[in-house]
Amino acid sequence: MNDSHPQHILHLSEEQQKKFLGSFDRVVSDIDGVIWNMYNTIPGAPEAFVALEKTGKELTFVTNNSVRTVEQAVRHFEKIGMSVRPEQITHPSQNTVDYLRQINFQGLIYIIASPPFKAVLREAGFQLIDGPNEIIDENFQSLAKKIFDQQPVNAVIIDVDFNMSSTKLLRAQLYLRNPECLFMEGATDRFLPIGKGVNIIGPGAFTNILLEASGRKPITVGKPGRELGKLLVEKYKIDQSDRVLMVGDMMAQDIVFGRQCGFQTLLVLSGGCTLEQLRSETDPSHIPDYYADSLADVAQILGQSRKSHF
Structure with missing residues (x-):
């Protein structure tokens, strides 16, 4: 029901809420900004997912956060009262492994990413090089020694790297001069929300630098x-995309992803998007079917629905 004026789920009539809850069998949800943020669990979110599962909904979590491992996420879910299995979580590093295996990739990979991301690829048997990870002298001779390389790199992969440097980007740019070199990205976020009203530059901004410099568009295995x-x-094994509800807090990542997949979409305002930003958005691909202040609103509807024997 996407249009330029998505409805708040608590403003739906009781009949519309019942119809909404019956319109999907699987929930595909973001994690950060939906269930918890950097410091706290978002009130009502765990209860909403537990209630959704009790009504028979399948739960899948799709994150762009590769700094936190799947195992760490599972433990965090457990702390907040949710039982989530590793196979329910779709993670950028594992997505990368799955894609590389799907295309039967062979060869050396130059990677700009976090240590946990690199560890997943190494454990999967891929050969990686990275760096430079040290500060270089501020002269062209020192730079040239670090960015010009004769190693046969067959892929450049970029994701979140808190030690990002211009030297790494320059090295990646030079590898990408080879048209046969694969170019891949995990997380696409141009900004990462780390607190209320505080966003820092995300990996998508650095990927865009490489895209502009190389003229190469990356294969994207993140939202x-x-x-x-x-x-x-x-x-x-999703065979009815319209029976899936995508939940997220970012329009450019979560809502665009859901709409591309043919899913229904629900934007929550508990993370990286404000009501003002939602109301000012004009790109139809960014506008959700529904929105809510947080998943506590879903928990509230489910509470009402249980009373009416949904």
């Missing part, structure tokens, strides 16, 4: 990548 959509549909 809102089409390749990720294909992997997810295949992994969870």
Whole structure:
């Protein structure tokens, strides 16, 4: 029911709420900004997911946060009263492994990413090089020694790296001069919300530098990548996309991803998007079917629905 004026789920009539809850069998949800943020659990979110599961909904979590491992996420879910299995979580590093295996990739990878991301690829048997990880002298001779390389790199992969440097980007740019070199990205977020009203530059901004410098468009295995959509549909054997509800707090990542996949979409305002930003958005691909202040609103509807024997 997407239009330029999405409805707040608590403003739906009781009959519309009942119809909404009956319109999907699986929930595909973001994590950060939906269930918890950097410091706290978002009130009502765990209760909403527990209630959704009790009504028979399948739960899948799709994150762009590769700094936190799947195992760490599972433990965090447990702390807040949710039982989530590793196979329910779709993670950028594992998406990368799945895609590389799907295309039968062979060869050396130059990677700009966090240590946990690199560890997943190494454990999967891929050969990686990275760096430079030290500060270089401020002269062209020192720079040239670090960015010009004769190693046969067959792929450049970029994701979140809190030690990002211009030297790493320059090195990646030079590898990408080879048209046969694969170019991949995980997380696409241009900004990362780390607190109320505080956003820091995200990996998407650095990927855009490489895109502009190389003229190469990356294969995207994070939200809102089409390749990720294909992997997810295949992994969870989704045959009715319109029976899936995508929940997220970012329009450019979560809502665009959901709409590309043919899912219904619910934007929550508990993370990286404000009501003002939602109201001022004009791109139809960014506008959700529904919105809510947080998943506590879903918990409230489910509470009402249980009373009416939904």
